[in-house]
Amino acid sequence: MRTRWLPGILLLALAITALGIAPEAQAFQVRDGQKILIFGARQAVPNLDPHVKTDWSTRTIQQSVYDGLLKYEGNPPKLVPWLAESYSVSKDGMTYTFKIDKRAKFQTGEPVTAYDVKFSFQRIMDLKLGPAVLFMDIVDRESLQVPDIHTFQVSLKKPYAPFISTIPWLFIVSWKQVMANAVDNDYGQKWLMSNAAGSGPFKIRRWEQGNLYELEAVENYWKGWKSPKHIGGYIFKLIQESSSQKISLLKGEADLVEGLQPDDYEAVKTEKGVKIEEHPGVTNFAIKFNNQKGLTANQDIRKAISYAIDYDAFVKIYNGHAVLMEGPIPKTLKGHASKLPVYRTDLAKAKEHLAKAGHPNGGFTLEYVYVAGLEEERLIGLVLLDQLKKLNITLNIVALPWPQMVARGSKIETMPDMMAVFVTPQFFDPDAILSLQFHSGAWGRGYYSVAYYKNPKVDELIDKARVLKDWGQREKLYHEIQRLIVEDAPEVWGMLFNRRWAMRQHVKGFLFSPVHYTGEVDMYQLAIEE
Amino acid sequence: MWVFLGKRLLLVLLTLLGLTVVVFVVSHVTPGDPARLAAGPDASQEQIALIRTEFGLDRSLPVQYAIYLKGVLQGNFGRSIRTRRDVSDDIKVFLPATLELVFFTMGLAAVLGILFGILAAAYRDTWLDHLLRLVSIGGVAVPMFWLALMLQLLIALKFNLLPSGGRLAIAMSPPTTITGFFLVDALLTGNWAAVGSALTHLVLPALVLSSPSLAAVTRMMRADMLDTISREYVVNARANGLPERLIVAKYVLKNALIPTVTLIGLRYGWMLGGTVLVETVFDWPGIGLYAVQSSVAADFMPVMAVTLVIGLNFALANLVVDLLYGVLDPRVRYA
Numbered sequence: 106m107r108t109r110w111l112p113g114i115l116l117l118a119l120a121i122t123a124l125g126i127a128p129e130a131q132a133f134q135v136r137d138g139q140k141i142l143i144f145g146a147r148q149a150v151p152n153l154d155p156h157v158k159t160d161w162s163t164r165t166i167q168q169s170v171y172d173g174l175l176k177y178e179g180n181p182p183k184l185v186p187w188l189a190e191s192y193s194v195s196k197d198g199m200t201y202t203f204k205i206d207k208r209a210k211f212q213t214g215e216p217v218t219a220y221d222v223k224f225s226f227q228r229i230m231d232l233k234l235g236p237a238v239l240f241m242d243i244v245d246r247e248s249l250q251v252p253d254i255h256t257f258q259v260s261l262k263k264p265y266a267p268f269i270s271t272i273p274w275l276f277i278v279s280w281k282q283v284m285a286n287a288v289d290n291d292y293g294q295k296w297l298m299s300n301a302a303g304s305g306p307f308k309i310r311r312w313e314q315g316n317l318y319e320l321e322a323v324e325n326y327w328k329g330w331k332s333p334k335h336i337g338g339y340i341f342k343l344i345q346e347s348s349s350q351k352i353s354l355l356k357g358e359a360d361l362v363e364g365l366q367p368d369d370y371e372a373v374k375t376e377k378g379v380k381i382e383e384h385p386g387v388t389n390f391a392i393k394f395n396n397q398k399g400l401t402a403n404q405d406i407r408k409a410i411s412y413a414i415d416y417d418a419f420v421k422i423y424n425g426h427a428v429l430m431e432g433p434i435p436k437t438l439k440g441h442a443s444k445l446p447v448y449r450t451d452l453a454k455a456k457e458h459l460a461k462a463g464h465p466n467g468g469f470t471l472e473y474v475y476v477a478g479l480e481e482e483r484l485i486g487l488v489l490l491d492q493l494k495k496l497n498i499t500l501n502i503v504a505l506p507w508p509q510m511v512a513r514g515s516k517i518e519t520m521p522d523m524m525a526v527f528v529t530p531q532f533f534d535p536d537a538i539l540s541l542q543f544h545s546g547a548w549g550r551g552y553y554s555v556a557y558y559k560n561p562k563v564d565e566l567i568d569k570a571r572v573l574k575d576w577g578q579r580e581k582l583y584h585e586i587q588r589l590i591v592e593d594a595p596e597v598w599g600m601l602f603n604r605r606w607a608m609r610q611h612v613k614g615f616l617f618s619p620v621h622y623t624g625e626v627d628m629y630q631l632a633i634e635e
Numbered sequence: 636m637w638v639f640l641g642k643r644l645l646l647v648l649l650t651l652l653g654l655t656v657v658v659f660v661v662s663h664v665t666p667g668d669p670a671r672l673a674a675g676p677d678a679s680q681e682q683i684a685l686i687r688t689e690f691g692l693d694r695s696l697p698v699q700y701a702i703y704l705k706g707v708l709q710g711n712f713g714r715s716i717r718t719r720r721d722v723s724d725d726i727k728v729f730l731p732a733t734l735e736l737v738f739f740t741m742g743l744a745a746v747l748g749i750l751f752g753i754l755a756a757a758y759r760d761t762w763l764d765h766l767l768r769l770v771s772i773g774g775v776a777v778p779m780f781w782l783a784l785m786l787q788l789l790i791a792l793k794f795n796l797l798p799s800g801g802r803l804a805i806a807m808s809p810p811t812t813i814t815g816f817f818l819v820d821a822l823l824t825g826n827w828a829a830v831g832s833a834l835t836h837l838v839l840p841a842l843v844l845s846s847p848s849l850a851a852v853t854r855m856m857r858a859d860m861l862d863t864i865s866r867e868y869v870v871n872a873r874a875n876g877l878p879e880r881l882i883v884a885k886y887v888l889k890n891a892l893i894p895t896v897t898l899i900g901l902r903y904g905w906m907l908g909g910t911v912l913v914e915t916v917f918d919w920p921g922i923g924l925y926a927v928q929s930s931v932a933a934d935f936m937p938v939m940a941v942t943l944v945i946g947l948n949f950a951l952a953n954l955v956v957d958l959l960y961g962v963l964d965p966r967v968r969y970a
Binding site: 134136141143149151152157159233234235237238241294298311313314315316317340342343344345346348349352353355356358506507508509511512513515528531541549550551552553 | 665666667668669671672674675676677678679680681682683685686715717718719720725728729784787788791792795798799800801802805806808809915916917918920924925928931932933
């Protein structure tokens with residue numbers, strides 16, 4: 106009996122092993138002579154509809170299958186003509202006229218017309234989801250005009266200088282294709298979740314929900330390709346865990362990954378055949394104070410904490426792959442005011458402000474809330490705890506799941522004394538930061554405005570700056586706004602962590618733009634050259 | 636038999652009804668604002684309010700529950716507020732992947748566990764017994780996430796023997812859908828490349844998911860075998876000169892299997908729950924991974940649906956185990 110079992114077991118083990126040894130994916134796949142890149146990403150794309158969802162993973166694929174009138178490229182980001190070969194602005198800054206490139210065509214072969222642009226705009230306004238927030242107060246149905254089939258015109262309801270900066274995120278769909286696939290008056294929503302009706306450089310080949318999405322290059326893409334060695338397509342594979350991403354990259358199961366832990370980037374960069382793309386981002390980390398309730402409603406308490414923080418620790422947490430914020434607007438964003446009197450570690454000044462606040466000996470407790478599982482935020486809490494101890498302030502560090510944290514920040518009454526928040530501006534204009542985080546009109550919106558900061562002068566200047574046509578005039582106002590905000594210390598400005606992607610050496614053409622969301626990749630630029 | 640079955644099915648229905656109440660209450664009393672989360676970080680109050688209305692979150696909890704229950708009875712699990720997809724459609728996509736993994740794991744745990752248990756009992760107190768006991772203690776003691784990472788690092792990366800995650804080789808399209816189980820569908824359609832790929836992708840997640848169950852089955856089987864071997868009727872059979880193989884197969888194994896079958900049945904429900912971790916580490920696109928992605932966004936409907944599906948499977952598994960008693964032990968009568 107003993108001897109009869111063993112050969113069977115051994116055979117089974119050998120068979121399984123032999124199957125395993127069968128040639129495994131060596132990163133990119135070759136199909137019909139085309140090289141298909143494998144992208145390992147942490148976040149799925151459950152809904153591809155360009156007028157419903159915008160997050161980094163979704164936008165990576167939306168950018169591939171759709172075109173906008175304009176496109177952000179490079180660092181600093183430039184607005185490059187895309188579906189619109191040109192645009193003009195009326196003297197009063199209220200009317201924008203876009204000339205559609207006559208070469209532009211959808212993947213169905215139909216030409217892209219001004220009617221498609223109008224339909225796309227209308228669809229956003231009607232659905233009132235995702236990107237609609239960019240246009241809701243500025244544009245309505247009556248604003249949209251089609252003087253001729255290649256000309257689209259939009260008249261703003263009220264002046265809004267950053268309008269053109271928001272245009273790249275208006276992806277154009279084919280109205281014929283969308284309406285042909287609409288069911289129960291759903292505006293094509295169900296169909297567009299996993300299908301595309303665009304004119305972009307890639308088309309969907311395979312859509313395995315929650316697993317992978319395969320896209321193939323449109324060979325006769327109307328805009329042409331930058332490199333003859335451009336990728337023939339890519340597979341966006343969901344790889345949730347950082348450790349699994351690392352293994353996939355090293356094992357040759359992925360060409361490009363975006364979600365390694367800081368230590369893992371250090372570990373893989375010395376591996377043969379691997380390189381790291383690293384660029385300063387615009388996602389800033391802030392510790393938002395509750396400016397309306399509790400001890401942190403007192404400006405001197407906020408300043409005391411701002412001076413107490415160990416700022417070097419912000420950078421050390423990222424092993425040096427980050428730079429300190431120097432005010433409310435990132436250095437990489439236009440409108441940043443240099444030489445602001447920002448806070449840096451100075452315990453003497455911290456004690457001075459504590460005394461001014463009527464608490465010279467500390468002796469109180471504050472609450473710091475962060476997202477459970479985010480190691481950086483936990484470490485910052487520990488650094489803060491250590492520093493505040495020197496002021497005899499006790500820190501209560503609370504980790505909350507993301508939904509509960511957002512709920513805490515949704516009201517002044519429940520907002521903790523301090524909350525750790527990462528913020529990414531949606532478009533490349535100071536207004537994307539100032540009006541959503543530092544204008545009291547933003548209270549109760551989303552969760553970027555959880556500081557509940559209010560300074561009537563700041564409100565007034567933000568309102569004034571966003572309607573001015575002249576950038577020079579706007580910039581002056583933005584510099585003044587930043588000085589006022591820094592003086593009020595509504596939050597602790599932390600760091601801008603560098604965005605990093607790990608990839609095989611054969612991946613070329615990676616083009617970073619800070620306006621992209623964390624992890625987002627412009628696949629159109631990529632080539633594979635061995 | 637039929638009365639017993641009817642009563643048990645009624646009990647299953649009542650259990651599931653109770654489960655809907657529990658999961659609904661737990662989901663809705665947990666702090667969080669799904670509409671705010673779904674609307675995004677810079678959404679206007681108008682957008683948040685519209686989403687709240689669209690998904691009925693502005694209604695009272697009893698009304699929301701009544702609508703939910705009515706939908707569930709019609710096979711409609713509602714819509715995900717995060718993705719706006721029909722949850723029933725998502726479950727149809729993700730459930731087969733989980734069931735394939737769980738059935739494969741159960742098979743692995745049952746076959747290997749029973750085999751190891753028999754071997755350990757047959758060679759009691761030899762090196763083989765000690766080795767198998769070490770394996771069974773390790774299976775319970777080692778955390779699954781650690782085991783998963785170690786297997787990925789050693790088997791997938793270091794020795795390059797098996798893939799590190801997923802259900803199929805990345806460039807391979809799934810076989811024609813018949814059951815939704817890639818391995819079975821590939822076999823049925825004669826797609827041998829897919830058979831190999833599906834099998835190799837199953838091994839590591841199944842090993843991890845099976846480790847605690849394999850250990851438990853081995854220990855249970857060993858103990859029951861030893862207990863049965865010492866019974867008088869076995870001694871009597873030996874005294875009558877029956878061959879050892881017949882004694883073990885017919886008289887010992889069958890009787891020793893009864894508690895083990897119960898255990899395997901109970902482990903089925905546990906394994907379904909355990910897929911949450913295994914699917915996340917191995918990027919196995921099943922309902923466990925789906926539940927994780929939904930829960931971090933306070934997306935109630937998918938989480939409730941997954942809980943109900945697991946609850947239903949658990950209840951049905953228990954019922955099947957009860958019915959199997961009759962097959963294994965003719966003395967059992969259903970009244």
